[in-house]
Amino acid sequence: MWRWSSIFLGLAVLLLPCTGVRAQGPSADCGSPIGKWDWPTGGVVTIVPGGQLSWAPVAGGPAVFTATWACDTNDGQIVIAWPQGITDRLRLSADGERLDGANDRGVTLAARRWREVEAVVPAGPVPPALVGTWLLEVMLPTPQGPVAVVWTIAADGSYVIHAGPSSHAGTMTAQGGNWEQAATTSDFTDGGTYALPNWARLQTRARSGMGGWNRIQPDLVLPVIEVSGQILPSGLPELASRARMVARTWRPDAELVGIEFEQRDSNQWNAKDEAELRYVSPASGGGLVMTIATDGTWFFAHDVVNWGSGAIPDGFLDLPAVWAIARQHGLVPPLARADLQVWQPGDAPILAWRLSSDRGEKRGVSLDGVGGTLLEGDLSGYVAAYNAQWQAAAEGLRRLFAPARQASGWSSGSSGWDSGSSSSSSSSSSDSGSSSSSGYDTASQNSWGAGDMDAYNRIQSGTPTGDDCYRYGC
Numbered sequence: 001m002w003r004w005s006s007i008f009l010g011l012a013v014l015l016l017p018c019t020g021v022r023a024q025g026p027s028a029d030c031g032s033p034i035g036k037w038d039w040p041t042g043g044v045v046t047i048v049p050g051g052q053l054s055w056a057p058v059a060g061g062p063a064v065f066t067a068t069w070a071c072d073t074n075d076g077q078i079v080i081a082w083p084q085g086i087t088d089r090l091r092l093s094a095d096g097e098r099l100d101g102a103n104d105r106g107v108t109l110a111a112r113r114w115r116e117v118e119a120v121v122p123a124g125p126v127p128p129a130l131v132g133t134w135l136l137e138v139m140l141p142t143p144q145g146p147v148a149v150v151w152t153i154a155a156d157g158s159y160v161i162h163a164g165p166s167s168h169a170g171t172m173t174a175q176g177g178n179w180e181q182a183a184t185t186s187d188f189t190d191g192g193t194y195a196l197p198n199w200a201r202l203q204t205r206a207r208s209g210m211g212g213w214n215r216i217q218p219d220l221v222l223p224v225i226e227v228s229g230q231i232l233p234s235g236l237p238e239l240a241s242r243a244r245m246v247a248r249t250w251r252p253d254a255e256l257v258g259i260e261f262e263q264r265d266s267n268q269w270n271a272k273d274e275a276e277l278r279y280v281s282p283a284s285g286g287g288l289v290m291t292i293a294t295d296g297t298w299f300f301a302h303d304v305v306n307w308g309s310g311a312i313p314d315g316f317l318d319l320p321a322v323w324a325i326a327r328q329h330g331l332v333p334p335l336a337r338a339d340l341q342v343w344q345p346g347d348a349p350i351l352a353w354r355l356s357s358d359r360g361e362k363r364g365v366s367l368d369g370v371g372g373t374l375l376e377g378d379l380s381g382y383v384a385a386y387n388a389q390w391q392a393a394a395e396g397l398r399r400l401f402a403p404a405r406q407a408s409g410w411s412s413g414s415s416g417w418d419s420g421s422s423s424s425s426s427s428s429s430s431d432s433g434s435s436s437s438s439g440y441d442t443a444s445q446n447s448w449g450a451g452d453m454d455a456y457n458r459i460q461s462g463t464p465t466g467d468d469c470y471r472y473g474c
Contacts, residue, residue, distance in 0.1 A: 030077065031092035033092055034049060035114070036113070038111060038113075047069060077091050078091070078092065089103070132217075133215070135214050142164045148163075149162070158171055168185045171184065179193070179194050179204075198303070200288070220239075222239065230333060234319065236259060236275065240314075250279070250301065258339065261335075263334060263336050280307055285303075288301050308342065310351075312351065317372055322355065326365050332362075334357070336358045338353060338356075340354075353366070356451060364451065383444060387460070390460050450471075459472070
């Protein structure tokens with residue numbers, strides 16, 4: 001379902017009245033933007049000669065609203081005036097395939113020319129997008145109790161539905177959103193319509209009822225070993241190699257950008273050992289989450305993600321190996337969380353494992369994902385950004401106190417709010433001298449790395465408790 005309010009809000013943010021530009025057809029200065037464009041807010045924009053364009057949620061669909069466009073011959077930019085009162089200024093790329101620019105609100109825009117995808121004739125009775133294994137999102141009630149329903153569709157049109165006493169197998173056809181099937185193990189037949197909102201999701205309407213299905217991969221399982229009484233994922237480099245082949249059936253340019261493990265509470269009814277692998281498609285901007293457990297894999301696809309673009313290379317250190325190194329650096333079992341990704345703390349990217357424990361004095365370490373060496377400092381850059389926010393807040397407070405100090409004749413030193421005595425930032429100086437500043441800097445990094453945001457905030461505000469300093473070293 002289209003969320004019209006979200007689309008209009010998105011266009012309102014992205015899209016200025018067109019003033020001082022003479023409406024005209026395309027010129028040599030602007031190139032020819034005539035045609036359909038995949039728009040950054042979603043949907044398709046169709047630009048036609050004569051200074052008109054329209055927006056529709058899908059290519060070929062009815063236009064929801066229209067706008068005007070013109071060529072500014074002064075700078076060769078295409079100017080679009082939207083009915084929401086916002087204007088884009090865009091420049092056509094040399095190859096005519098992109099429109100790049102910004103609007104009057106300072107938001108950058110990038111549209112790509114829409115290309116109709118040629119219809120693909122399925123190699124077999126069913127289209128390739130349906131091939132795979134699907135899990136019905138609700139349990140099927142049976143006299144023996146509720147059972148999971150798993151539907152496996154092969155490229156040759158054969159299928160198997162595992163549904164307890166209602167299981168059956170047979171053949172099926174699917175084309176253009178319609179499907180039919182007939183069991184060969186019973187007299188059961190069914191059929192109706194289907195839709196694929198994305199690679200990981202199937203929706204069906206059938207004579208037997210409606211169904212929502214999620215793609216799964218039963219044969220892609222998580223290998224585990226026991227380490228100091230704890231079950232941990234093992235063989236992750238080899239698993240990532242296998243998972244990449246699956247991810248590239250989603251998008252051929254899929255790149256692995258994150259691996260994450262979190263210890264589950266064994267008291268939870270659905271607790272299981274699992275690892276999460278995150279993939280991005282640079283071409284589409286989409287993302288795919290693989291949750292791999294000991295009993296198979298399930299997926300969740302996203303249209304747009306912001307997970308970073310640093311691809312994890314082959315040959316990284318396995319989790320049991322880095323956990324052993326982390327224990328040498330003071331982490332106490334059990335391992336609570338671990339994640340692997342490419343960081344950009346400076347000019348050069350770093351592949352790093354971050355591991356944390358909920359016990360002991362030291363709560364977190366970062367290790368080189370290739371060699372296992374200890375990495376000191378903040379990999380994410382968040383600490384520096386957070387410190388800058390604290391410093392800006394302290395400067396604002398000093399400005400508020402300035403008139404009162406001047407009226408009363410206070411000196412900057414006696415007020416306690418002079419720039420040299422602020423303790424709002426881990427990098428600022430204080431009355432206790434540079435050693436205290438260095439200690440606060442270390443403590444802030446350690447508390448951040450451990451995920452202890454309460455302690456981090458106390459340290460940043462200059463009010464750490466004794467326990468904060470004992471744990472994190474201020």
